[in-house]
Amino acid sequence: xxxxxxxxxxxxxxxxxxxxxxxxxxxxxxxxxxxxxxxxxxxxxxxxxxxxxxxxxxxxxxxxxxxxxxxxxxxxxxxxxxxxxxxxxxxxxxxxxxxxxxxxxxxxxxxxxxxxxxxxxxxxxxxxxxxxxxxxxxxxxxxxxxxxxxxxxxxxxxxxxxxxxxxxxxxxxxxxxxxxxxxxxxxxxxxxxxxxxxxxxxxxxxxxxxxxxxxxxxxxxxxxxxxxxxxxxxxxxxxxxxxxxxxxxxxxxxxxxxxxxxxxxxxxxxxxxxxxxxxxxxxxxxxxxxxxxxxxxxxxxxxxxxxxxxxxxxxxxxxxxxxxxxxxxxxxxxxxxxxxxxxxxxxxxxxxxxxxxxxxxxxxxxxxxxx
Amino acid sequence: xxxxxxxxxxxxxxxxxxxxxxxxxxxxxxxxxxxxxxxxxxxxxxxxxxxxxxxxxxxxxxxxxxxxxxxxxxxxxxxxxxxxxxxxxxxxxxxxxxxxxxxxxxxxxxxxxxxxxxxxxxxxxxxxxxxxxxxxxxxxxxxxxxxxxxxxxxxxxxxxxxxxxxxxxxxxxxxxxxxxxxxxxxxxxxxxxxxxxxxxxxxxxxxxxxxxxxxxxxxxxxxxxxxxxxxxxxxxxxxxxxxxxxxxxxxxxxxxxxxxxxxxxxxxxxxxxxxxxxxxxxxxxxxxxxxxxxxxxxxxxxxxxxxxxxxxxxxxxxxxxxxxxxxxxxxxxxxxxxxxxxxxxxxxxxxxxxx
Numbered sequence: 001x002x003x004x005x006x007x008x009x010x011x012x013x014x015x016x017x018x019x020x021x022x023x024x025x026x027x028x029x030x031x032x033x034x035x036x037x038x039x040x041x042x043x044x045x046x047x048x049x050x051x052x053x054x055x056x057x058x059x060x061x062x063x064x065x066x067x068x069x070x071x072x073x074x075x076x077x078x079x080x081x082x083x084x085x086x087x088x089x090x091x092x093x094x095x096x097x098x099x100x101x102x103x104x105x106x107x108x109x110x111x112x113x114x115x116x117x118x119x120x121x122x123x124x125x126x127x128x129x130x131x132x133x134x135x136x137x138x139x140x141x142x143x144x145x146x147x148x149x150x151x152x153x154x155x156x157x158x159x160x161x162x163x164x165x166x167x168x169x170x171x172x173x174x175x176x177x178x179x180x181x182x183x184x185x186x187x188x189x190x191x192x193x194x195x196x197x198x199x200x201x202x203x204x205x206x207x208x209x210x211x212x213x214x215x216x217x218x219x220x221x222x223x224x225x226x227x228x229x230x231x232x233x234x235x236x237x238x239x240x241x242x243x244x245x246x247x248x249x250x251x252x253x254x255x256x257x258x259x260x261x262x263x264x265x266x267x268x269x270x271x272x273x274x275x276x277x278x279x280x281x282x283x284x285x286x287x288x289x290x291x292x293x294x295x296x297x298x299x300x301x302x303x304x305x306x307x308x309x310x311x312x313x314x315x316x317x318x319x320x321x322x323x324x325x326x327x328x329x330x331x332x333x334x335x336x337x338x339x340x341x342x343x344x345x346x347x348x349x350x351x352x353x354x355x356x357x358x359x360x361x362x363x364x365x366x367x368x369x370x371x
Numbered sequence: 372x373x374x375x376x377x378x379x380x381x382x383x384x385x386x387x388x389x390x391x392x393x394x395x396x397x398x399x400x401x402x403x404x405x406x407x408x409x410x411x412x413x414x415x416x417x418x419x420x421x422x423x424x425x426x427x428x429x430x431x432x433x434x435x436x437x438x439x440x441x442x443x444x445x446x447x448x449x450x451x452x453x454x455x456x457x458x459x460x461x462x463x464x465x466x467x468x469x470x471x472x473x474x475x476x477x478x479x480x481x482x483x484x485x486x487x488x489x490x491x492x493x494x495x496x497x498x499x500x501x502x503x504x505x506x507x508x509x510x511x512x513x514x515x516x517x518x519x520x521x522x523x524x525x526x527x528x529x530x531x532x533x534x535x536x537x538x539x540x541x542x543x544x545x546x547x548x549x550x551x552x553x554x555x556x557x558x559x560x561x562x563x564x565x566x567x568x569x570x571x572x573x574x575x576x577x578x579x580x581x582x583x584x585x586x587x588x589x590x591x592x593x594x595x596x597x598x599x600x601x602x603x604x605x606x607x608x609x610x611x612x613x614x615x616x617x618x619x620x621x622x623x624x625x626x627x628x629x630x631x632x633x634x635x636x637x638x639x640x641x642x643x644x645x646x647x648x649x650x651x652x653x654x655x656x657x658x659x660x661x662x663x664x665x666x667x668x669x670x671x672x673x674x675x676x677x678x679x680x681x682x683x684x685x686x687x688x689x690x691x692x693x694x695x696x697x698x699x700x701x702x703x704x705x706x707x708x709x710x711x712x713x714x715x716x717x718x719x720x721x722x723x724x725x726x
Contacts, residue, residue, distance in 0.1 A: 004648065013708040045710020107395040116575065116650070222708040357715060 007221030008044075016226040017049050020233055027053045028236050030229060031178070031321045032190040033171060035062030035350060036220045042354040044222045054229065057185065057321035058351035060174045060274070061192055063139040064091045065350045068273040070307040071167045072097040075136050078165060078300045079110050085128060087121045088136040090114040094337075098307055118150035118164070125154070125162040134296045137164040140171055142194045144285060145259035148266035151287065151294050163296040168285035169272055171195050172203050177280050179211040183322045188232040190225065191217040193247040198263075200255030204243045212241045219247040266291055276317075276344075318344050318351050325352040326360060401724075403612025403658075404717025408621070426547060427625070429470040429608065432540065439542075441476035443467055444535035450724045452495065452529050454573050456566075456584030460499035462660060462726055463532040464506040465589050466611070472591040473607040473663065475546035475598065476538030481507065483517040484533040489524045499530065510589035512536065538591075543602045550605035551626035553696040556672035558665040560593060560679055561586070561687040562638045563615055567657035568646045570725045577649070579642050588661030593684045600678035601671035608664045611726055613717040614656040618664055619702045620716040632692035632704040632714065656717045658725050666694060 032038055038058045041047055047056050060066055076097045079086035086102070093102040093114065106112040111131070115121060118135045125133035137147040147164060154162040171192050178184055191204060196217045208215045214235035218228030228246045235242065245251055263285070272284025287295045297303050317323035325331050325344065335345050337353055344350040399406045416424065423431045430443030447463040464481065471478040483503065487496065507514050569585040571577070590609065597604060606626075610618035615637070623630045639654055647654045661684065667675045672690060679685030692704075702714040 008707045010707065010709045043712060044706045044708045045712050046708070048710050049708070103397045103399070104393065104395060107393075107397050222706075360713075 033059040165296040173283035439540040441474035443470035460503040471538035475544040478538040564654035564657035606666035629695040629698035
């Protein structure tokens with residue numbers, strides 16, 4: 001396929017791998033931030049291609065995985081109502097809440113619909129004026145513009161029976177939180193290409209400077225990831241810590257100004273609870289006051305639902321890059337995509353699900369290095 | 372403190388909530404993947420258990436007075452009822468014809484059960500029935516018995532069809548999943564993932580430069596041509612729901628052999644590849660109609676491939692992998708960039724109600 005096959009070329013992959021092998025002099029731990037990147041790595045077996053000194057750990061960038069249990073319970077409380085059509089991206093249907101998942105609510109009669117775009121919900125809302133149509137607006141900065149657009153359009157067009165349950169999260173605060181952790185092992189980042197398509201990468205520069213880590217904004221195809229890894233390792237070997245852009249065919253430093261402006265008109269930054277991680281200050285978006293008539297949390301009065309996360313949850317450690325999926329004793333045994341125990345097993349972009357889908361539970365477990 | 376200091380006990384790994392077995396049927400139970408397999412193995416098979424059902428093949432092989440019969444049934448609930456390249460009636464005839472053909476049988480007779488929703492336009496019903504008539508005639512099978520039920524509006528989605536069929540297995544033909552043997556070659560008869568994407572593009576209103584039409588087709592003619600080239604074909608399977616991955620994973624499990632695939636050898640069209648990228652689907656899990664997987668002895672692979680390519684339904688046939696003694700029960704694939712991965716059965720549901 002034009003524009004994609006070039007980035008899946010075996011010969012080119014081999015060249016980049018041998019360049020990494022040539023320059024690497026000591027072990028390095030890199031984190032790819034996005035769930036989509038994790039997926040590519042495992043789908044194409046990229047981590048198996050890299051020399052043993054280079055360890056990839058998987059980052060927090062799966063929006064489904066990091067959505068808090070509390071928010072899932074709020075979604076379920078709304079979806080259960082007979083006057084509601086609850087719309088969601090497909091991945092969210094199987095995320096377990098405290099009692100069930102959306103698939104089960106659907107089988108019990110709740111009107112739950114999978115949409116590819118929140119804009120589709122406006123159509124559903126207009127076609128069903130006697131129902132309240134709610135969209136579960138999750139995601140990082142990548143999905144924020146289209147989610148913002150749905151609310152903007154609803155207000156502009158007077159679609160009063162449309163609202164959003166907002167659980168947006170932001171990448172830079174989560175990276176900073178990982179770097180502040182005393183458990184941190186990450187030395188360089190394969191940065192979030194699609195998030196930066198929207199936001200640009202200026203806000204990563206102070207992080208690279210403050211924590212002295214290289215951050216290479218990277219794409220999602222196998223060659224992108226290998227090249228991003230090469231650029232990160234090159235910096236690590238040279239002792240530099242800059243923000244570099246591997247993905248200039250899509251990303252520039254300023255991002256998409258129109259999208260950013262729309263996001264700023266509709267959303268404002270707020271503290272956000274992350275599943276398995278806890279609350280991170282200023283790490284999410286909520287609707288601005290002017291859009292309160294489209295705020296599902298307010299309309300359905302679910303603000304009071306407060307679910308306490310279990311004390312120990314390895315999915316939190318996986319999201320922070322401290323643990324690998326197969327470090328969990330339940331991985332591939334009690335915990336599978338059909339019976340997910342944790343969010344990282346649920347979403348296709350979740351690290352555990354990616355490991356599982358591509359058979360890592362079937363491979364011999366690598367010997368754990370002495371700590 | 373090292374990360375390993377965070378010892379995790381199995382109980383503690385029950386992170387957010389151990390929502391285990393589904394107490395209701397969910398759509399993924401009909402996906403053709405793991406939940407379907409589990410439903411059959413845990414709920415249906417233990418109650419119906421018998422030697423003829425045990426192989427869990429596309430159809431049962433029966434021996435009656437020396438004649439070897441294949442017997443198969445399938446139900447069709449596709450939405451929308453009409454789609455580019457076909458309709459529910461066409462699928463209903465082809466599906467059962469193909470299930471019989473995958474047993475190596477020559478399909479002969481079909482039954483047909485209709486469940487109709489009150490309000491279905493008569494013209495639509497007539498169009499479906501005529502489509503079935505034409506497909507049956509083209510496939511050389513006769514519809515010899517049937518049943519019709521009508522349910523209240525809202526109790527079914529327009530029309531559901533069940534077809535069952537019988538066929539005769541020629542002497543010397545022995546096609547079963549368990550016959551997959553190390554060193555056998557794995558062949559596919561053409562481009563993958565076409566049907567699922569055709570249905571999805573109608574549902575999602577996706578427009579491509581060229582319309583993607585379903586590849587639904589009766590495969591008994593192709594199978595006859597293949598058997599003429601090599602009567603000793605070991606396994607045939609039409610990779611419908613769950614796609615190529617699920618079909619091969621099931622064969623590997625059943626035969627207790629491994630299978631390795633070469634991603635660069637698997638035929639797929641640019642349009643389908645593009646649609647899969649847009650929709651976030653893995654084409655290996657997308658449903659096919661009118662395609663078959665064959666597992667044949669290595670010495671016969673080239674002859675079978677030539678016979679497939681000489682047939683209109685096998686023009687793009689390819690050898691995509693082989694059966695291995697290593698990693699029994701699992702399918703692995705050499706990826707485009709030279710890595711390897713395991714190809715598992717479909718987990719959950721990619722696209723519901725596509726056939």
